[in-house]
Amino acid sequence: xxxxxxxxxxxxxxxLLAKGVLWTLGLTALSAVIGLLLGTACAWARSSxxxxxxxxxxxxxxxxxxxxxxxxxxxxxxxxxxxGVKLTPEIASVIAMVINLGAYAAEIIxxxxxxxxxxxxxxxxxxxxxxxxxxxxxxxxxxLRKVWPALTSQIIIVMLGSAVCGQISTQExxxxxxxxxxxxxxxxxxxxxxxxxxxxxxxxxxxxxxWVGPRYLFGxxx
Amino acid sequence: MVDFTLWDIVRNLLLAARxxxxxxxxxxxxxxxxxxxxxxxxxxxxxxxxxxxxxxxxLFQGTPLLMQLFLAYFGLALFGYETSAWTAASVALTxxxxxxxxxxxxxxxAAVPRGQWEAAQSLALNFGEQLRYVVLPQxxxxxxxxxxxFLVQVIKGTALASVIGFVELxxxxxxxxxxxxxxxxxxxxxxxxxxxxxFPVSLYARTLERKLNANHR
Numbered sequence: 001x002x003x004x005x006x007x008x009x010x011x012x013x014x015x016l017l018a019k020g021v022l023w024t025l026g027l028t029a030l031s032a033v034i035g036l037l038l039g040t041a042c043a044w045a046r047s048s049x050x051x052x053x054x055x056x057x058x059x060x061x062x063x064x065x066x067x068x069x070x071x072x073x074x075x076x077x078x079x080x081x082x083x084g085v086k087l088t089p090e091i092a093s094v095i096a097m098v099i100n101l102g103a104y105a106a107e108i109i110x111x112x113x114x115x116x117x118x119x120x121x122x123x124x125x126x127x128x129x130x131x132x133x134x135x136x137x138x139x140x141x142x143x144l145r146k147v148w149p150a151l152t153s154q155i156i157i158v159m160l161g162s163a164v165c166g167q168i169s170t171q172e173x174x175x176x177x178x179x180x181x182x183x184x185x186x187x188x189x190x191x192x193x194x195x196x197x198x199x200x201x202x203x204x205x206x207x208x209x210x211w212v213g214p215r216y217l218f219g220x221x222x
Numbered sequence: 223m224v225d226f227t228l229w230d231i232v233r234n235l236l237l238a239a240r241x242x243x244x245x246x247x248x249x250x251x252x253x254x255x256x257x258x259x260x261x262x263x264x265x266x267x268x269x270x271x272x273x274x275x276x277x278x279x280x281l282f283q284g285t286p287l288l289m290q291l292f293l294a295y296f297g298l299a300l301f302g303y304e305t306s307a308w309t310a311a312s313v314a315l316t317x318x319x320x321x322x323x324x325x326x327x328x329x330x331x332a333a334v335p336r337g338q339w340e341a342a343q344s345l346a347l348n349f350g351e352q353l354r355y356v357v358l359p360q361x362x363x364x365x366x367x368x369x370x371x372f373l374v375q376v377i378k379g380t381a382l383a384s385v386i387g388f389v390e391l392x393x394x395x396x397x398x399x400x401x402x403x404x405x406x407x408x409x410x411x412x413x414x415x416x417x418x419x420x421f422p423v424s425l426y427a428r429t430l431e432r433k434l435n436a437n438h439r
Contacts, residue, residue: 062417062421062424063413063417065374065424066374066378066416066417066420066421066424067378067413067416067417067420068378068379068381068382068392068416069378069381070381070382070384070385070392071381071392071395071409071412071413071416072413074392074395074396074405074409075405075406075409075410075413078399078405078409079405079406079408079409079410080406081405082404082405082406083406156284160284160285160286160287161286162286163286163288163289164286164288164382164385167385174286174288174289177289177292187292187296188293188296188297188300191289191292191293191296192293194289195285195286195289195290195293198284198285198286198289199280199281199284199285202284202285203280203284
């Protein structure tokens with residue numbers, strides 16, 4: 001018995017795939033930016049915020065880190081409208097991805113913040129920097145530099161996780177693959193191609209973030 | 223129409239949660255076995271093993287688990303195997319788990335000082351004995367905490383099996399939602415059940431980590 005694979009049938013639908021790639025990258029970029037901000041805020045809240053805030057941030061982080069992304073997504077997309085918040089699939093996807101990334105990023109960034117040498121804080125205090133200035137200019141940049149590889153990995157995990165967003169009809173890459181296989185019944189080939197593209201995306205995004213981080217985010221100087 | 227009480231929802235979800243647990247165990251044990259085989263092949267420096275394992279890890283860590291599940295589901299059928307959601311989910315999750323475990327364990331083996339290998343060699347132990355009696359016992363101690371921590375990832379990963387029609391906690395949640403039209407309540411319950419499964423494991427992993435670090439101090 002021979003197995004016939006028909007890749008041209010899938011590749012002929014490249015505009016769909018290209019659109020899917022753009023959506024995947026767009027969702028990832030948007031949720032990476034907002035998610036890192038949320039994560040930084042939560043990391044600050046957990047390491048030096050007031051007690052109530054510390055508790056809230058802690059609960060949020062533990063709740064998200066111990067439940068699957070697909071359940072978070074379904075909760076946002078199907079659950080919230082029942083509570084009166086209507087969302088499009090795309091917005092629901094971004095919200096779920098931001099919430100998810102925020103929780104993991106909070107833990108990663110907190111580890112970086114807690115590794116700040118005490119002398120740095122004392123030096124900042126002796127320069128009469130305010131608490132906010134100290135956090136933004138003294139604590140955060142080296143902390144980000146230290147944990148940037150871990151953050152990069154986490155952003156890629158979120159990007160790969162976004163394949164699930166196709167399940168609520170967000171038109172990202174896995175949705176495109178599903179659409180193609182429903183048109184030509186070449187399911188295996190469609191998913192092989194999509195998987196290959198995801199692999200390239202994760203390699204490319206890692207390279208990009210490794211390049212962007214030191215240049216624009218926390219300064220290349222040591 | 224049948225009315226669902228809260229207890230009906232919770233009871234049905236709990237029944238489905240058994241399959242989440244079962245699938246997690248299959249993936250974890252299967253992944254452990256495959257991961258260990260890969261680790262031994264790599265550590266033994268079989269020709270090509272190092273490159274193969276590196277590619278394997280990159281492939282499974284660099285692509286979505288959802289795609290791996292689809293590929294297992296449609297791929298096994300293509301090669302003429304009778305696929306159920308059970309087989310496809312077990313195969314995909316086992317391979318996925320093994321790729322992460324081999325990477326975690328590789329680090330743990332690398333953390334065992336070189337001198338330990340040399341000492342074992344100078345006692346005329348062969349490779350298998352060196353690994354079995356000298357290196358692995360030490361590597362295991364370091365490996366336990368991250369391995370238990372990864373179990374949480376596996377449990378959460380099984381939720382994706384719902385997409386290929388495997389009726390576990392998430393799929394049951396969707397089915398009950400379709401019957402009750404109470405998505406907020408049902409998905410809250412689903413999330414809480416995952417939390418109840420995962421949080422104790424996370425805490426245990428953290429305790430183990432702390433214990434290990436205490437010994438090192």
